[in-house]
Amino acid sequence: MNYNLIDLRLFVAVAEQKNLTKGAEIVFLAPSSASHRIKQLESHLETQLLVREPRGVSLTKAGEIVLRHAKRALATLEQMQSELYPFTDSMQTHVKLWANTNAIHTYLPDDLGRFLELHSHVKLILEEHGSEEIAEAVAKGDIEIGIVAEQDLNSEVILYPYKRDRLVLVVQSKHVLAGSASIKFIQVVDFPFVILNEGSAIHTFTMNKAAVINKPLNIRAQVKSFDAVCRMVSSNVGVAMVPYDSVCQLNELDLSIIEIDETWSKRDLMICINKHKELGSLATQLLNHLTNRYFEQKTPETDGMLLI
Template sequence: MHYDLTDLRLFIAIAEAKNLTRGAERVHLAPSSASHRMRLLEESIGTALLLREPRGVSPTRAGEALLRHARRVFAQLEQMHADLTPYAQGVRGHVSLWANTHATHAFLPDSLATFLQRHPQVTISLEEHTSPEVIMAVARGEIDVGVVADLLEGAEVELIPYRADRLVLIAPADHPLAPRASTRFAEVLDYPFVMLHAGSAIHTFTMNTAAALGRHLEVRIQVRSFEAVCRMVSAGVGLGMVPLGAVAAGAAHAPLAVVELEEPWAQRDLKVCVRKRESLSRFAADLVACLSEGRVGPT
């Protein structure tokens, strides 16, 4: 296949405008040139990308697939520009950090705010991944620092204590489970759940844990934060599984019942993960030092 960014930008413009002439105008091309480029693009890919209709154009199934990927390409390019811009502005350091959902939502906001206040010349790229993904990325040298809850046998990494917390079950105050002090995870799988969005590390972990028990979890709704999980649960939508450290903020809006989970994996002792601490850059080492300060559990 032979095409360039101009072709992709033109295709997005045409697909969004649903008109070749208006799409060409958006990217400052003549309609004849745009039509020629689209024809060559379709020939290169080997299939039609646009349906020509009396009142305009619309993407074919192949065109819809290209549109999704092209948008991702330009989003990634924008992220690349965002990552490079600080260097041109005199920022002297950058640290790549991956963390699981628990750390990303519950503890890292405060920790990273402290670090960035101390180091205004440093930028951080933070991504959310499952703990095994984080550990493997650190072991391969793809990222500088990780924060994880699970260990991975055989991975050549160093682990430094960060925070102690545990996963708990939350339920509406009038739920049948509310009076219980603790429960097994297998005993609650008949109830609907409120979950973080698909793709979040805790969503993946919870679904896999249910599958390992031979069960399918009924997810009533997926939301974007632990606070939203707490509010949905308090409204009676379903049960939730969140870190204990996230309950206080979420419960500020409505009462919740907190039920301990009688599972070894419920204890989520978060650890900072690095390949070799002595090999870290100065800024990455400073970040690790900042994260390892004040190793406390939830209040």
């Protein structure tokens, strides 16, 4: 019997998510199409693989067997492709990725480290830029893939989810604002700020938001990393606006986290690609790897296996 790789990837995604709709999203299929493919797979195998339940799906005994072998088969194909790279002269061996400050300073190091571990032949060129600049470069075809903050961007790009995050205000725990549940940006712009160095995407973003409300930002200190920003705030040098995930694990610091009551503070990170151009093989694998991380499929058997 011939097996369709898309069907196998879909089945693995649905089984691991225990939900048809979520599984369909992972492999970029409509729920109706996914349901039809699952039914066809069951018909070809002449056995039921999934039990449809009010809040999702569960595996039958036969489904558990198919899941085990499907994951093994897909992992083997991924490994085969990786091992063949050195013998294929025409194969792309480098990929250029542009990302905003948040992504580079928080999530990307671990995710890209895992990708490069799986693809030891690959050379990665990573550059930091603002979200609008990244989207424009992708739309022009200057780069294949970028990571941006979710917002109204160039209509010539397609967005895929990467990470959920938001900007928050951090202050020293004895600061006059400490303990506030939320605050407007205009209420804090006059306080001394600690911020990343000029040229960073979030530096430009913060300065632009201050300019919109006709307020000059009172910059007390500029540093190179979010960790350094938070440590300066902990020493009461000033306040800072940082991604939540860059501060939530710094429990040893004397900080108070305050929600920013602005629509632009919700800064989900998205992967963007050109709407009209087909990705190269390597960029496709990187896209799949990063979107898989969004759905927390972090095993060697499931990373980077949406498209082969």
